[in-house]
Amino acid sequence: MKSKPVIALVGNPNSGKSSLFNQLTGLRQKVGNFPGVTVDKKSGTAFLNGTTEVLIVDLPGVYSIYPKSLDEQVVTDILANPGHPDYPDVAVVVVDASNLNRNLLLFSQIQDLGVPVIMALNMLDIARQQQLEINAVRLSMQLGVPVVKINARVGEGLDLLKKAVEQQLSEPVVTSKLFFDPTQATVSPGLDMKGLISDVRENYRLDNNYVALQYLIQHDGFTFLDQPQRVRLDGLIDQYGFNELDFQAKETIGRYERIGEVAKEAVTNNRPLDQPTWSQRIDRILLHPFWGYAIFLTILLLIFQAIFAWAQPFVDGIDEGVAWINTTLHEQLPEGPLTDLLTDGIIAGVGGVVVFIPQIAFLFFLVSLLEESGYMSRVMVLMDRIMRQFGLNGRSVVPLISGVACAVPAIMATRSIGSWRERLITILVTPLMSCSARLPIYTILIALVVPEKTVLGFLNMQGLVMMGLYLLGLVAALVAAYVFKKLVKARDKGLFVMELPTYKWPRWNHVGITVWDSVKSFVWQAGRVIVAISIVLWVLASYGPGDDMEQAENRARQQYRSLPTEQIENRVASERLEASYAGRFGRILEPAIKPLGYDWKIGIALISSFAAREVFVGTIATIYSIGSADGENESTVRQKLASEVNPETGGPMYTPAVAFSLLVFYVFAMMCMSTIATVYRETKGWKWPLIQLGYMSVLAYVSAFLVYQLMK
Structure with a gap:
């Protein structure tokens, strides 16, 4: 039993569906998985008249209900199954008015499935720029469903849309005549479509001819059908000699014939055929074989310049603020294990990540601007020419660019790639x-x-x-993809079809929501891991076996008694840390990482960062806080690293050789348990995650070794 009515948003990619979702739900959104499948679901609540609360579900963007990828399969899997938890009480089909004919294909299919539908006619301003005039009243009369004019970017027409939804909820209207009735179509002589459809309806208790057709064509992909039901459908297909592909072609041709009649009545085109739009004029430059790549690289350069230039004042302020809080707590709270845990453990660890929120926020902000403006789709088309050479295609660009934010959703985004091989290769190289x-x-x-x-x-x-x-990560991803292209045999041939949206001014509220959600997710996910690891690490670094730590302290006080008091305390803290459980573990690991220029303290941070890469900085901050005297607690994270001394050379620990070795190591290292778990889930086994972990670990170690040996 549904707790509230479900309203599904359906539409072609770039039709404005996600914009409408954001307008309706605002910050009342959540991301999960559709029941029974591992495909991302965006859902949120909205109020129709101030009191009626509904659940808005944003379905994946599709061009038709016949899927070419995993995420597209979800749409028909839900709309053809009234028993699905997300089966909508009303489907709002968002239609791009500037490309009505193509959008009407999907709309007519959803209408024929028997779901109460409303057409949300979007992008009318763009249609007017292209000198297209659409009569919504005539369109509604032709289709027999409510048609509401909206502008999803700015929220125009939302009140009318909500009223239409409320009307459909209270008095559902479903057209009795199908846009395309499969029983009226003929493909090959002797095929009794009426008999076939009748048998399917009777066997599966269906009351809709077009839904029965989907059972015939898509039954292998439907999650709600069990194996005996699929076998029974295969038997009916063989019995009647039904050919799915031939019938899909017949259906598409028949629909477009009817769509042409509808558009002729509702659309007036005043634009000369040879007059290009302003988006097409800009594309001549941005998709140019030379200037397109040059502009893309320039944009990337500006993004990384901005991350340092704009965010640095905020970073410095937060860094100093965390150091001040730590010092103040040390001064105000009584000495003891709890104070040390709070300051040297939790605050030092969390502060090592919180300090970088400004740079992460700027990164998400700038990437969001590219997506909002419509430029990211051009990047996909532009890069398809290169990606093809490495066993990928243009759709692989979305996961790769999304990987700049987080590999987990980026890997899940590969579901839009139709080819199994291209999807697998993209998964393997995205981290x-x-x-x-x-x-x-x-x-x-x-x-x-x-x-x-x-x-x-x-x-x-x-x-x-x-x-x-x-760029080093990108080059490595392409090289690895090329190797996997030679190793992984193709099951099918990948195709790349991408519609280019018109250029738009970014919607600042949507950009703000994206940045807020991304930063909140980063801080929450990283924060939980870091707090847990910081507590465990503090315990391991503060205690040791037997009285080893006390003996280490006595030896240090005796050995360094001639030094000033402050230096003696620092030596004591360092010797106690080395004698702790964490120090002993680091010493065991040290021989394996010493060729890379790392000591046992860095080794501890490497191991802890296998949970999540960002834990490295928090661990280093915690280790150096515990390994120094109390008087050093006012230091910022950067100051702690800069003041760390290499005991063998007496110079700075973090020389350029060590720093660049670490940088290269983390460019290539597969150090994220969440990513490994996601790859396991997406590939349905441990084979590919282990291969991925193995090749990336070897690549990271060898590359870091070469960098250190060449630079030291």
Whole structure:
């Protein structure tokens, strides 16, 4: 029993469906999985008249109900199954008015499934720019359903849409005449479609001819049918000699014939055929074989310059604020284990990640601008020419670029890739893209060893190094994809079809929602892991076997008694840390990582960051807080790393050789349990996650070794 009515938003990609979803739900949104499948579901609540609360479900964007990928399968899987928890009481089909004919194909199919529908006629302003006039009243009369004019970008027409939804909920209207009736179509002589459809309806208790047709065509993909039901349908198909592909072609031709009649009555086209739109004029430059790539690289350069230049004042402020809080708590709270746990454990660990929120927010902000403007679709088309050479296609660009934020949703985004091989290869190489969890590591190490200078008078050197790391990840992903292209045999041939949306001004409220959700998700997910690891790490670093830590302290006080008091306390803290459980574990690991330039303290951070990469900085902050005297607690994270001394050389621990070795290691390392779990779920087994973990670990170790040995 549904707790509230379900309203499904359906539409073609780039029709404005997601914009309408954001307008209706605002921040009352959540992301989960559709019941029974591992495909992302965006849902949220909305109020129709101030009191009637409904659940809005944003279904994946599709061009028709015949799926070519996993996420597209969800649409028919829900709309053809009234027993599905997300089966809608009303389907709002968002239609791009500037491309009505193509959008009407999907609309007519959903209408024929027998779901109460409303057409939300969107992008009328763009249609007018293209000198197209659409008469919504005539369109409604032709289709026999409510048609509501909206502008999803700015929220116009939402009140009328809500009234139409409320009307459909109270008095559902479903057209009795099908747009396309399969019983009236003929494909091959002797095929008794009426008999076949009748048998399907009788066997499965269906009251709709078009739903019966979907059982015949898509039964292998329907999750709600069990194996005996699928076998029975296969028997009917063989009995009647039904050919699914031939019938789909017949249906599409028949629908477009009827769509042409509807459009002729409702649409007036005043634009000369040879007059290009302003979006087409811009595309001549942005999709140019040379200038298109040059502009894309320039945009990437500006993004990474901005991350350092704009975010640095905020980063410095938060860093100093965390150090001040730590010092104040040490002064105000009584000495003891709880105070040490709070300051040296939790605050030091969490502060090591919170300090990088400004840079992460700027990254999400700038990427969101590219998506909102319509430029990201051009990047997919542009990069398809290159991706094809490496066993990928243009749709692989979305997961790869999404991987800059987080590999988990990026890997799930591969469901839009129809080819099994191209999807698998994209999954295997996406974690090589530098995600936001690596950003704290990059920024702290780059700031330590790369001077804050400008090149050519305006290019920040730190920003150039940052961009170089991201490009290194991209190059590695392409090379790895090329290798997997040779190893993984193709089951099918991948196709890339992409509709280019018109260019638009970003909607700042949507950009704000995207940044807020992304940063909140990052902080919440990272925060939980870091707090847990920080507590465990503090315990391991504060206690040791037997009285080893006390003996280490006595030896240090005796050995360094001639030094000033402050230096003695620092030596004591360092010796106690080395004698702790964490120190002993780090010493065991040290021989394996010493060729990379790392000591046992860095080894502890490497191991802990297998839970999540961003834990590295928090662990280092915790280790160095415990490993120093109380008087050092006012130091910021960067100051702690800069003051760390290599006991063998007496110089700084974080030399350029060590820092760049760490940077390269984290560019390639597969250090994220959530990503491994996601790959396991998406590939339905441990084979590919283990292969991915293996090749990335070897690549990270060998690359870091070469960098350190060449630079030391």
